[in-house]
Amino acid sequence: MLVLSGIAVIIAGFLLRFNPLLVIIASALVTGMAAGLDPVAIIASFGKAFNDTRYVSIIWIVLPVIGLLEAYGLQERARQLIAGMKGATIGRLLTGYLVLRQLLSAIGLTSVAGHAQTVRPLVAPMAEAAAGQGVDLSDDDREDIRAMSAATDNIGLFFGEDIFLAIGSILLMKGVLEQNGIFVEPLRLSVWAIPTAITAFVIHAFRLWRFERRLARKGGAA
Amino acid sequence: MITLTAVYVLTGLVFLAFALLGLRERQNPRRFGNAAFWSLLAVSMLAGDRLGDIGNGVLVLLLVALAGTGALGKASAEEPADLREARAARHGNSLFLLALVIPVTALAGSFLFKTFPGLVDPKQATLVSLAAGVLLALGIGQIWLRPHPALPLQQGRRLMDSVGWAAILPQMLASLGAVFALAGVGDVVGQLVEGAIPQHSLLASVMAYGLGMALFTMVMGNAFAAFPVMFAAIGLPVLIGEHHGNPAVISAIGMLAGFCGTLMTPMAANFNLVPAALLELKDKNGVIRAQVGTALPLLIANIAFIYWFAFR
Secondary structure, three states: OHHHHHHHHHHHHHHOOOOHHHHHHHHHHHHHHHOOOOHHHHHHHHHHHHHHOHHHHHHHHHHHHHHHHHHOOHHHHHHHHHHOOOOOOHHHHHHHHHHHHHHHHHOOOOOOOOHHHHHHHHHHHHHHHHHOOOOOOOHHHHHHHHHHHHHHHHHHHHHHHOOOOOOHHHHHHHHHHHHOOOOOOHHHHHHOOHHHHHHHHHHHHHHHHHHHHHHHHHHHHO | OEOHHHHHHHHHHHHHHHHHHHHOOOOOOOHHHHHHHHHHHHHHHHHHHHHHHHHHHHHHHHHHHHHHOOOOOOOOOOOOHHHHHHHHHHHOOHHHHHHOHHHHHHHHHHHHHHHOOOOEOHHHHHHHHHHHHHHHHHHHHHHHHOOOOOHHHHHHHHHHHHHHHHHHHHHHHHHHHHHHHHHOHHHHHHHHHHHHOOOOOHHHHHHHHHHHHHHHHHHHOOHHHHHHHHHHHHHHHHHHHHOOOOHHHHHHHHHHHHHHHHOOOOOOHHHHHHHHHHOOOOOOOHHHHHHHHHHHHHHHHHHHHHHHHOOO
């Protein structure tokens, strides 16, 4: 029971808005000590895990390319392109991106799009431009649009990737089932991701349509 | 054979460049803090395998100390808006082609290196291709746009500083997960959940399984950590053992119920907090707020799907 105190540290730390990195280290120390580990061993195992998970931080090497593109006006160009398209609404744009992201993920291409690769340089400025046609957007609206662009990327990724046979979560499930003597083909697991993928699309597309109407209504009233 | 090690070296050199370029920015009073932070990350990328476990642990403590004491400052050296507009007008829509170099290279490389193994470790084909795409895009950009050679790194450094310490949150949370596993947190949670459900009601068990996946994922920030725990606590003994459910449905849709939890927690930093920093949102939880409206109905749908599809 005592090892759960680390979870309490995490929740309290996030609620009290301490620096999350401090909260994480504090939680690791509390959890490890509750399990009877000594502090040096805890720091060592944390350091080992940090070194083993460096691949998570590789994504930052795309920033020089994004910086170059932005200095040469990519975001402005994305806005102009959308502004020149009749019928490009934010709802249609983000719904189109949602489908694309789900389909790409479903064939295993999870890393070709993402927050650094596509959302910041392309999707978010395009969404702002599409919503801003003939409407004055407030700063809060712009925040909401960018947040919704990032949300659409996440939802497209999460509820597309499990349709692919060889994605990490499918292999994990296969492994856990096998440890318990149950043998299931990856295909049997991945087909059962399809109902949820369709439902996720329907729910989120509906929300995007309502989001578009909300922005348009506010603009019309202003 | 090209493996992740080569990509780590490239990443380390990029972080090192960020550190050095930031030092020149005199209007940032905390530039030494930023430089120290990115230098430490460069060391981790370049020499992490030679530091030993305790060495890496000390490196993490130094990173946390810098972030926790507010030693990092925000930087600004954006190119002026009118200059960007003028360049955008000059180069037109071909800028999009350059933007697509990274995704297209990642795509082509993933297929190519998996079909023709030998040059690149097939298991890491996508990450190696991503790095190749970055180098290719920088090369083409340099020849075509002729920027000052330091401009890409200088602008990349500006973006990196605007993300700040949040850049290592995902790695930190993954490491915390490892400590939790070592301490047996999952087993304790599993026992708690097992004791809490009324064993004989099918609907209550399915709900406990789906909600448990989502909640434990929110705590751990990762459905991968929650799945083995919830499966061992409810999925296997109750849903499969007692009620004879279909293991494929219970696993696959249970994992997706966990993904609904991922959408609602700051612990899933790389999906929720990092984009908020990257898009320069004032509200750090803005992305989570945008996701809750999709995640909650979808969680209910997933629980219903398990109930309908697994026990026919």
